[in-house]
Amino acid sequence: MAVVPLEASSKPTEAPSTPVTRLGEQVFDTVAEVGDVARFSILTIVWIFRKRPRWSVLVPIFYAIGVKSVSVVAITGTFIGMVLAVQAYHQFAMMGLATRLGSVINISIVRELGPVLAATMLAGRVGSSMSAELGTMRVTEQIDALSALGTNPIYYLVVPRFLACLLLIPLLTLMGDFMGVIGGAVISTQVLNVDSFAYWKHTRDFVDSLDIFAGVFKSYFFGAAIALISCHRGFNSKAGAEGVGRAATEAFVFSFIVILFLDFVLGLLWNSIYSAMYPQSEGLL
């Protein structure tokens, strides 16, 4: 029998690699990846309606994603409010507008910084951990074991995480907003000696429930994006510690980019809705 050299066995039928084929592969991979994320998302939504996950599966995941994130989001929210107060005070004081700090700080928190920073923190804490957990399950064949036992892995692993992110991230955002408002108020009125009555009066004049709703509305999309991207990365993790680590990193990076993109798109959408509801405010937005 003829001896087949060892190097011939490593990649037996690989096409010759040229810059053009590599570019083609990259384009093909990107398109396939986007298609795969879309398919994964649709399957997740289909499974939500097909079969309700058991409480014994849901409760620990809700606890890990919701309860365990409270401190992170609370601390982040508090510091955002405090930092905003410190940074804005001098500029406003120079113009004699220090009492207006309340409106600026609070509207920034409830409409933009609260939801975006809470989602970013959660993408780091929850998204990376979900991705690493599912990635480990992929490489240790636990996901295959689920399928072999007749259980759909999307139903069992993704749906509970998706529901937890979708339902709890808006609540965490509200809590982050609240802590930010308190942090900003404490620094402004107790440390920087802004008049408390004027601070809250301007807040009431300029921040209404629609602003809070705008932030919470966005956080539903952020929550869904974090869950889908992180679970998808975990499901497609490559073998080994490096593969799982890469999946966790990609989960955070992609989630962060999508959060900022959604923030921009939803901001535009919200402004159009607001303009349609209150035409007199057109020039102010």
Added chain:
Amino acid sequence: MNHDGAAMVEGVRKEDGLIALRGVTMRFRYQTVLKEIDLTIRRGQTVCIIGESGCGKTVMLKLMIGLLHPTKGRVEFDGADVASLSGPDLVKMRLRFGFLFQMAALFDSLSVFDNVAFGLREHRVCGEQEAHRIVLDRLKEVGLPAGVESKKPAELSGGQRKRVGLARALAINPEVMLYDEPTTGLDPIMSDVINELILQTQQTKKTTGVVVTHDMKTVTKVADRVVMLYPLSRLEPGESQVLYDGPPEGLEDSPDPRVGQFVRGEAGERLREMALQRHGSGR
């Protein structure tokens, strides 16, 4: 034991073939792993699939249970095309299989009890009390001590994990057991325990078995029939990927020298190739 070679299998009636691979080719992007494989496994038979690492043995197991779909050809289970099954039919088919994964693939977040009860609870096979009884019975059958059911998989040794994996697979009373390298990473004594459990399962539960292994002791102990695969990249053009298909006793007498080399664990030819490569790269 009932030793059936390929010729005998060809001769059996079609309905006796529980699992059939018909002209199966499996390709992952640029790498073809299986090519034009034809294999029929009879009800009640225990087939050991042997071969070098990377020759497609595990892929073959995953094709049988529908975790992978062939690029070309058909995989049939009880006459149905596995790739065409979906929804409840796919679940029904999978519940007729038990799968012992290479590293057991126990669910880390669940206790041993919950792992073994998983299939029973998820598919509401029985009530909670009955599930409790089945789980404890299965754990006892695989020789695990009382109290192990409350532990987490991370607290178990390799052999215990394998036995829990086997108990989980057996809990749903499968007709077919698939074993992916059941003795890999275990000491010789524990390997023998696992081999004995495979044999017991085959005899007491009358299951059909497909065992992917490198361990010739497993082959000798449990196989009715042995199929040896060879890596495609090392085959001559036109050669079949199945180098041997017959009873375990015939392995040593195979006319193909590569079969004997594998059985005896002789690396002679590979060592010569490596030496040639080193010599070539040194110049």
